[in-house]
Amino acid sequence: MERGHNNTRSHGMNEREDYASIDIQEDSDIPLSDSMREMIDGLPPLSNDCCIYRVPKRMREINEDAYTPGELSIGPFHRGKEHLQAMEEFKPRYFQSFLNRTDRMTLKSCIRVAKEWEEKARSYYAESIKLSSDEFVKMVLLDSSFIIEVIWRCKFCIDQNTSYLNRKIWMSSLERDMILIENQLPFFILEGLMDLAFPPSQGSSSFLHLSINYFAYSGIILSDMNESISSSGVKHFVDLLRLCYLPSSLRPLKPYQVQYVQVPTAT
Known part of the structure; x- marks a missing residue:
């Protein structure tokens, strides 16, 4: 026991x-x-807006130059790279020019509206952007105003003889960099800033119209495509080119083009 x-x-x-x-x-x-x-x-929460991303490594290894900007950094992915610094000196000058051309926007109002757009803008990128709020807003304003000014000057032949960026050889380089998937800003920022500074109702062209004409000038797209594309369906410049080459039946309809079909009842 x-x-x-x-x-x-x-x-x-x-x-x-x-x-x-x-x-x-x-x-x-x-x-x-x-x-x-x-x-x-x-x-961070996953966003349905996510549409700007880096090219897969294997694709980049085949031809890195095909996916890397040669002169102009737009957005966060190539920001700060040494070979793109020469163009950075033009951005503050073009931002100043942008502010001088509008009587509706000041530096403070630009900063305020960019901060309001910041959260949505960040959600467009496939990875977290390691920039402070102030750094991100500064990047957005300098890059977007630069793009607007480049397109505006091309449309109205401004500074054709005084700015070498408006010469054909440089325009081709800028156009090429502006249609790289890693080198994008959300389209709503570009269009929003343009519309606030120069409202279409006051006789200025819409940013969508100016953008299509800009890329059509170089032969990247056809010039008669703007009537069938809604800016609300454009995510960025690469997406704009995609929409231009889609059959019209597959493009997002403009709000006034939406048709409602009455389905007959079973009885």
């Missing part, structure tokens, strides 16, 4: 030791659990 009692007591001690070891193990896992919970909780 004593041997059986000893076995029972030994079994009970082993169970307590097992529970103790589990408790110790769980305690040691708390820091890892906390860090993983922090990682999971800190994930």
